Amino acid sequence: MAQQVRGVVAPGKNEPVRVETVTVPDPGPGDAVVQVQACGVCHTDLHYKQGGINDDFPFLLGHEAAGVVESVGENVTEVEPGDFVILNWRAVCGQCRACSRGRPWYCFDTHNASRQMTLAGSGTPLSPALGIGAFAEKTLVAAGQCTKVDPEVSPAVAGLLGCGVMAGIGAAINTGAVGRGDTVAVIGCGGVGDAAIAGARLAGASRIIAVDIEDRKLALAESMGATHTVNSRTSDPVEAVRELTGGFGADVVIEAVGRPETYEQAFYARDLAGTVVLVGVPTPEMRLELPLLDVFGRGGSLKSSWYGDCLPSRDFPMLIDLHQQGRLDLAKFVTERVALDDVEEAFSRMEAGDVLRSVVVF
Numbered sequence: 531m532a533q534q535v536r537g538v539v540a541p542g543k544n545e546p547v548r549v550e551t552v553t554v555p556d557p558g559p560g561d562a563v564v565q566v567q568a569c570g571v572c573h574t575d576l577h578y579k580q581g582g583i584n585d586d587f588p589f590l591l592g593h594e595a596a597g598v599v600e601s602v603g604e605n606v607t608e609v610e611p612g613d614f615v616i617l618n619w620r621a622v623c624g625q626c627r628a629c630s631r632g633r634p635w636y637c638f639d640t641h642n643a644s645r646q647m648t649l650a651g652s653g654t655p656l657s658p659a660l661g662i663g664a665f666a667e668k669t670l671v672a673a674g675q676c677t678k679v680d681p682e683v684s685p686a687v688a689g690l691l692g693c694g695v696m697a698g699i700g701a702a703i704n705t706g707a708v709g710r711g712d713t714v715a716v717i718g719c720g721g722v723g724d725a726a727i728a729g730a731r732l733a734g735a736s737r738i739i740a741v742d743i744e745d746r747k748l749a750l751a752e753s754m755g756a757t758h759t760v761n762s763r764t765s766d767p768v769e770a771v772r773e774l775t776g777g778f779g780a781d782v783v784i785e786a787v788g789r790p791e792t793y794e795q796a797f798y799a800r801d802l803a804g805t806v807v808l809v810g811v812p813t814p815e816m817r818l819e820l821p822l823l824d825v826f827g828r829g830g831s832l833k834s835s836w837y838g839d840c841l842p843s844r845d846f847p848m849l850i851d852l853h854q855q856g857r858l859d860l861a862k863f864v865t866e867r868v869a870l871d872d873v874e875e876a877f878s879r880m881e882a883g884d885v886l887r888s889v890v891v892f
């Protein structure tokens with residue numbers, strides 16, 4: 531039987547979000563219905579609302595979520611009703627050219643639910659944000675989007691691994707391959723940048739330099755594990771990073787802003803043969819100009835990090851275990867817990883830079 535639940539819908543470009551009644555169908559083959567327990571408010575949800583992702587309005591927002599599997603469709607073997615899961619937006623196919631070469635974190639054909647959620651009444655199909663749509667009491671996803679983890683962890687904390695926190699930690703440990711003794715600089719200390727700092731610390735970096743234009747964000751970055759901070763409004767970040775690394779630059783520089791000027795800082799703040807990781811998401815009109823000779827002459831690698839190049843089945847349970855052991859404080863990323871009706875206000879606080887993460891708790 532299809533069910534009716536409350537969900538946060540973005541009706542049209544730049545229109546305020548509304549809590550609507552959403553029809554969640556029974557799970558089709560390979561699908562799962564998840565009772566959502568918590569869902570973080572991410573910049574990507576705001577980009578959907580602003581029309582910055584695509585025009586497939588209306589959207590059912592929310593994608594950084596954890597909850598309990600309520601029911602599954604035919605042919606589902608990964609999870610069963612009652613499992614506590616984190617939702618991921620890259621359920622790998624196992625068959626595309628990336629998967630078949632043993633690099634499933636690059637999967638080019640990720641799965642989503644086979645059926646559609648709709649607006650109750652009109653029956654208008656909803657586009658779930660990143661194929662999830664978890665600002666809703668229940669949501670329909672592909673079973674592969676459910677990653678089972680230790681049910682002892684708080685849902686508000688677990689859900690954040692589903693997107694921003696995983697993107698940042700993965701940028702450091704997967705894409706950047708930060709190793710013991712490496713020097714690391716992180717440019718931009720919002721949720722993703724702070725997660726990159728936590729990831730670099732986990733990986734054993736010797737020096738972690740946080741760069742931002744706001745002192746309050748730098749103070750928070752220190753609490754996440756930054757050993758040094760640079761305010762790039764008052765000092766040249768490239769010079770400062772070089773000074774803090776024996777005059778050379780950092781082994782790995784993580785750009786968590788997604789702008790040409792901060793990318794250029796990252797490019798020049800790294801040591802010869804070092805690595806730049808771009809995890810900040812640029813907008814379509816942005817252009818980068820660099821002397822090609824410097825790209826060649828400085829060597830090393832320039833990489834981009836998709837979702838922290840994570841493999842949810844491998845990385846989510848591992849990071850939850852580290853959290854449970856006290857080696858990775860994921861709870862620090864939860865600034866506040868809010869209700870489903872508070873998403874619009876949470877967007878304003880996020881835009882003002884007042885929160886790392888607001889989390890809707892059901």
Ligand SMILES: [Zn+2]
Binds near residue numbers: 622624
């Ligand atoms: Zn694949």
Ligand SMILES: [Zn+2]
Binds near residue numbers: 572693
């Ligand atoms: Zn997100």
